[in-house]
Amino acid sequence: MYRYDEFDAAIVRERVAEFRDQVERRLRGELTEDQFKPLRLMNGLYLQLHAYMLRVAIPYGVLSSRQLERLARIARVYDRGYGHFTTRQNIQFNWPKLGDVPRILEELAEVEMHAIQTSGNCIRNVTADHFAAAVADEVDDPRVWSEIIRQWSTFHPEFSFLPRKFKIAVAGAPEDRAAVQVHDVGLHIRRGADGSARFVVYVGGGQGRTPFVAPAIHDDLPAEHLLSYLEAILRVYNRYGRRDNMYKARIKILVSALGIAQFRKEVDEEWAHLKDGALTVPAEEVARIRAYFAPPPFKTLPARSAAFEQAKADHKRFARWTRTNVHPHKAPGYAIVTVSLKPIGQPPGDATADQMDAAAALARAYSFDEIRVTHEQNLVLPHVEQDQLFEVWKALDAAGLATPNVGLISDIIACPGLDYCDLANARSISVAQAIAETFADLDAQEKIGELKIKISGCINACGHHHVGHIGILGVDKKGEEFYQILLGGRADERARLGEITGRGLPGEAIPDAIARVVERYLSLRLDERERFIDAFERVGAQPFEEALYASV
Amino acid sequence: MKTLTANRLDDGAVVYWDGAGWTTDISAAALLGAEADGLLQQALAAETVVVGPYLLDMSGPGTPDKRVKSRETIRANGPTVQTEFRAGFKTPVRA
Structure with a gap:
């Protein structure tokens, strides 16, 4: 694992001290809420529906035991005994007290963690394939490149006030487990003709109210040019991204408005100034970072135990x-x-x-x-x-951690929704629970096979509903919770946005509606090997949509 | 009919104006008439005890208007999941 060097340790320590002072001044009334809010957000501290929420960065989703134990301690001492792992591979604590947050950040810093750049219009925590360096077909370890991006992007002075937030994801194997094509920038490592690692660079993907699957802007970027190319993309975005309308401020809107060919031209012009300059990643620096991620000392074992x-x-x-x-x-x-x-x-x-x-x-x-x-x-x-x-x-x-459901219908992504989130329009968790309980029978789940349900409590799509095989979006209709269903989305290397079906349904109708869709799938699939998403792509949305509204 | 609500500065708890101070108990919230706007302006001018004050439409004592029912009921009572964590919300505490 990467270990902080003296610079990492110093900047995190300094930031904690700075925020401690800011919190104390706020509690003494010396800072107004308007002055304090951007400062707390820069340290991952939100004010949600019932309490503050602290979002802690887990760089590219990697933790040591000591770090996870520290998160447990923070949950136990400063929160209500639990934490929530998010779709950005972070953890959120739902109940910290404002006055405790500097101490929490101090405790995080002791184990080389922080909450910096987990909010605000900056480059957020980089996410990566969670099977990094463990699968046989991996081209290169995405953690190495994620760490290089982390070092480049942390406190990057030019990109601390972007038009909007910016999310980068990295996948290193042919199968994309990091949903790179629905990120502001997605990096998919592939092997070049000379055997070296190259990047396919996707730009302008994302979900939210205007979802896009990202087009590729470069399909053969040599690794040493990664940072200069990213810098060129960010510069073009920083210059032309819309600051007048937050709903049109993400890079996906700019890429869509310009078209990928024009956007690429702009990036190439900027890159001409940067390429082969100071941002070229030296081979020895890559080797230094790579050494932190050296393979563990695997024993020589027979393939079959x-x-x-x-x-x-x-x-x-x-x-x-x-x-x-x-x-x-x-x-x-x-x-x-x-x-x-x-x-x-x-x-x-x-x-x-x-x-x-x-x-x-x-x-x-x-x-x-x-x-x-x-x-x-x-x-x-x-x-x-x-x-x-x-x-x-x-x-x-x-420990209650052995539910045999990974990839099955009860392995549902859900954002915190209206139970916790100030932005939400409807609850997500309770819908996820009701669906899981409907399909609680493990034999039935296995029979259904891979089926990814993703639920968001509002249009911001933290629950990735646009790329669920079945996506569920919560909406508010005059004080009542309704749910819009999407069908046929996927977040892998063949990313696709789900198709929006007809009218929304009340929450209590959702489990039965999903059950009807699943029944239809089981009745029309060719055989057990044809997954829900395969069947959807073969027959289209219509049979499933019919089933969805069959008895409503 | 309105009530004044906000989040408490030190822990973010949902609070309501009860006529003399802030309470976490929506049933104790003061139902406001013409004085509502003035109280809101006062609260906005000095966010030292509470944060993000706003006026909430009510249909009766302790009952948010139906147009904001789902959100405001959850705000008032705590999450509908993990109900073990709701205990703190049931005890009225003065800020």
């Missing part, structure tokens, strides 16, 4: 869990474990302090001290010996 196979044969619940929550690893005899934060009936993405401690202890004992946070709001133990999977499962099960 007899103990693992025996445990599966002996324990049906364990065998079921391995079918959904265990993924092949690049090292023989190892596996990737996804820790579901979607127990049936619980808020998606929430973990209690005890659960965080349990996951941290398992990572320390069985996964080289490393945990990942996924944008699908689960955790990952990236490097577990197959021989140890049964022990890991038992411990996860005891």
Whole structure:
């Protein structure tokens, strides 16, 4: 893992001291709310519906056990005993007191964490494939490039007041698990003709009220030019992005208005001034950063573990869990474990302090001290010996962390919605819970197979509803919550926006409506290998839309 | 019929003006008439105890108007999920 150098440590420490002073002045009445609000937002502190909310950055979703234990401690000491992992691989605490926040930031700094650039019109925390450096087909480790981008973008003076926020995601394997095409900039690493890592650069993707799948602006960017090219993109955006209308201020609007060809031309003109200059990433610097992410000392193991196979044969619940929550690893005899934060009936993405401690202890004992946070709001133990999977499962099960539903219909993404969020129009969590309870039967879930439901409580789309196989958007109709359904979206390397169906439905009608859509899918799929999204792309929206409104 | 509501500065809790001070209990909120705008201006001028004050339409004592019902009911009572965390909202506390 990356470790702070003296500069990282100093700037985080200085920022904590600065914010402590600002909070004290606010509480003494020396700063007005208008003066204080931008300062607290620069430190990840929002004021939500019931309380302050602190959003803590988890750079590219990577945590050490010590860091996760610290998040658990913060939840326990300063909050109400839990935290919420988000679609940006961050964690949010829902109940901190203003006066405690400087101390929380101090505690985070002790474990090389912070809340800087988790809000505001700046380059936000970079997100990345949560299976980084664990899958066999990876071209290059996205954490290395994410860290390089983090160092470039942190406190970047030119980009601290962009027209709007800016999100970058990085994927390093052919399968895109980071949803790069629905980010302001998406980077997908591929292998060039000479064997080197190259970037396909997507620009102008995003969700929100005006969703776009990003077009590619460059399909063969040499890695050493990554920062100069990103800087050129940001400069063009900073110059031409609209500041007069916050709803039209994201880069996706600019790219759409100019067209990708013209936008590319503008970027190329800017890049001509920057290319081969100070932002060229030196090979030795890449090597220095890469060394932080050196592979852990994997043992030499047989590809197939007899103990693992025996445990599966002996324990049906364990065998079921391995079918959904265990993924092949690049090292023989190892596996990737996804820790579901979607127990049936619980808020998606929430973990209690005890659960965080349990996951941290398992990572320390069985996964080289490393945990990942996924944008699908689960955790990952990236490097577990197959021989140890049964022990890991038992411990996860005891902690309520072994729900065997990863990728299934109850593995739902949901934003905090109106239960917590000041921007929301409708609740998300309760809808997710009701759907999960409708499909609680694990056999039925397995029969349905991969089906990604994503729920947002407002048009800002933090719950990624535009790219759900089934997307659900909460709207407010004269004080009542209604839900608009979208069908056929996907966030992978074949990203596609869902198609909006007819009128919205009241919340209590949603689980049955989803059940009818699923029934229709089961009746028309070619066989069990044809996933919901495959069937949708084969037959189109109509049969599903008919089912959606069948008995309403 | 309106009431004045805001979030408390130190912990963000939802509070209502009860005629003499701030309460977390919506049923104790003062129903305001012509004086509402003046109270709002006072609260906006000095956001030292509470933050983001605004006037909330009410249909009766403790009952937000139906046009803002879902949001304001959740504001008043706490999250509808994780109800174990709602306990703090049930106890009226003066700011």
